[in-house]
Amino acid sequence: MNITPHHSLRTLNTFGIDATARFFATGSSIAEMQELLNYAAHNHLTNLILGGGSNVLFRTPEINALVIKNNLTGITLLDEDTNHVYIRSGAGENWHGLVMYCIAHNYGGIENLSLIPGNAGAGPMQNIGAYGAELKDVFHELEAMRIADGVLETFDKTRCRFGYRESIFKQEARNQYIITTLTLKLYKKPEFRIQYGALRQELDKRGVKELTLAAVSEAVCAIRRSKLPDPAITGNAGSFFKNPEIDASLAGTLKKAFPEMVSYSLENGRVKLAAGWLIEACGWKGKTLGRAGVHPLQALVLVNTGQATGNEIYELSSRILESVQQKFGVTLEREVNMIG
Helix, strand or coil, X not given: CCCEEEEXXXXXXXXXXXXXXXXXXXXXXXXXXXXXXXXXXXXXXXEEEECCCCCEEECCCEEEEEEEEECCCCEEEEEECCCEEEEEEECCCEHHHHHHHHHHCCCECCHHHCCCCCECCHHHHHCCEECCEEHHHCEEEEEEEECCCCCEEEEEHHHHCCECCECHXXXXXXXXXXXXXXXXEEECCCCCCCCCHHHHHHHHHCCCCCCCHXXXXXXXXXXXXXHCCCCCCCEEEEECECCCEECHHHHHHHHHHCCCCCEEECCCCCXXXXXXXXXXXXXXXXXXXXXEEECXXXXXXXXXXXXXXXXXXXXXXXXXXXHHHHHHCCCCCECCEEEC
């Protein structure tokens, strides 16, 4: 067990925020994770579990905690039947690397989720989704360590309580578990999901006549690269806000006032609005506030334009929330986790 004091987290979060952990350690095995949790409890330290750092915003320059980097890796073919394979991944595996592994082995189901930043453990926590697919569509189960006592528990799909960018791990079980492994139920014979407009257009643009997992993945990557900044170049955490769901009556009223408003009817009778459109309609697209900004190609993405602090980015997000509330009467919700 190697614990480092005053450890910089700048390279461990995709916003590139210059925050420092009071103590830092890497957990590469179940035993190491349990040992680190025991150390934190014995020394009365708060613990913070860090994955790929792609969905966090450090609001303070000092993180008064033992920050534990989840480095549980490994990809295993766990089981298979006539139509499916069961792939188990360590939570510390890079998500896009896992997608590429599955495509290389012709395992279908997560190709639409290509190039999503972060590690595999964040997948079920966020119920990540893109281009007409969500993780819950292929989720089988996960294993998670209870932080209070280091005991491992198994969560099936029902117990995870997946919702739109939601799970039990962001609600009542928040900060109570460390996801250690994730098991996906993937297809031996791919079932392609290309109904999403931009994806279909990109495939047509590329002249794809015969669908393959690689062709879909490459189209998704091309779309993401054309719209979203590379965190290695411009600090960001992808979509900062969730697309809000509102009552159909309010949606009808807004549609009359703003006929061009982007909206989608849901099966539950409510209506989902495009948060990016709302933000752009408030004039924020491409704008900056100090050293924080809104990406010029995608208003959902907030960026670190230079040496921004986490609080500068948070303040920009607050200003955006206020603008959307005032103009549309709609409350946006931050998708990124606030730390500190």
